[in-house]
Amino acid sequence: MEAKDYLKDISEIKNLMNKSSRFISLSGLSGILAGIYALIGATIAYWLVINHSYGTLLLDGWVFKTCLLILALIAFFSIATAIFLTTRKAKKNNEKIWDTSSKRLIFNFLIPLITGGIYILIILAQQKYGQAGALMLIFYGLALVNASKYSIGDIRYLGFIEIILGLICALFPGYGFILWVIGFGFLHIVYGTIMYIKYDKK
C-alpha cells in the first residue's frame, strides 16, 4: 500500500466515526428562523401587554393566555422549520434523517427539555410565575449541552450561554423579558448565522 492509501484509510475511519456517532445535518438556517419567530412573538406579546394590560399582567386574563399561545406557536413553528430544513439538508448530504444517530440526538435533547417543560407547567399551576423565563433558558441550555455530544459540537457553547442567561434571569426576574428575547431571539439568529456560514455555505 502507498501512503496515499493510508491517508485514505485515516480519512475513511474519521468519516465513519463521525457519521456513526453524530448527526451533523442540522441546518443553520433553521436556527436563524427560530430566532426570528421568537422576536416576532415577543414583539406581539410586548405590544399586547403594553396596550391591553396597562403594564401589569393579569394572570387569568386573555392577554396572559394569548402570551402562552404565542409561546406554543413559536415552539411549534421553530420545530416544524427545523424538521423541514434538516430533512432537506440530510437528503442533500445523502444522510438518513431517521437513523441511530438522529434518534440518539433527539432522545438526549429531549430529556432535559421535557423535564424542564413539565417542571415549568407544575410551577405555573402553583402560580409561581416569576422563575418561568429563567427556567426555560436554563433547561433549554442544558438540553443543548446534552445534545452537543451527538451532533455538531459547537452547540455546546450556545447551551452554556443560555444557561448563564437563565441564571442571570433567575437573579433579576425583572429583566426576564429582555433576557428571554436575547436568549431565544438574538442568540439563535447570531448562532444560526455562524453555523450557516461555517457548515452550510460551501
Next chain:
Amino acid sequence: MSIITNINKAFDHRIRLGIMSILMVNEYADFKMLKELLEVTDGNLASHTKALEKVAYITVEKQFIGRKPNTRYATTNLGRAAFKKHIEALEKLINKQ
C-alpha cells in the same frame, strides 16, 4: 517490510477497518446499522464480522427484539488495543513519507 510490523492484517481491508471504526465510537452497533453505514451486502458484511470475531476483536450478541432476530456487535478490549496500535502504525507510516 519490517516497517509495517504493526500494520495489522486483520484491518487490512476497507470493510473490516470500517466495522472497527464504527464500533470504537459506539457502545454497540447492529447488523443493519453497519450495513447502511458501510454500504455493503449482507453476505459481505457477515464474512468480515466473522473474521473479526474469529480473532476476538469483536463480540457478537444475538437476541430477539419482539419476533425479529437482531445481531449486535461490540469491540473487545483486545480489539480496541489492536485498533489503536494499527492507527499509530498508520500515522508513523504517513509521517515517514
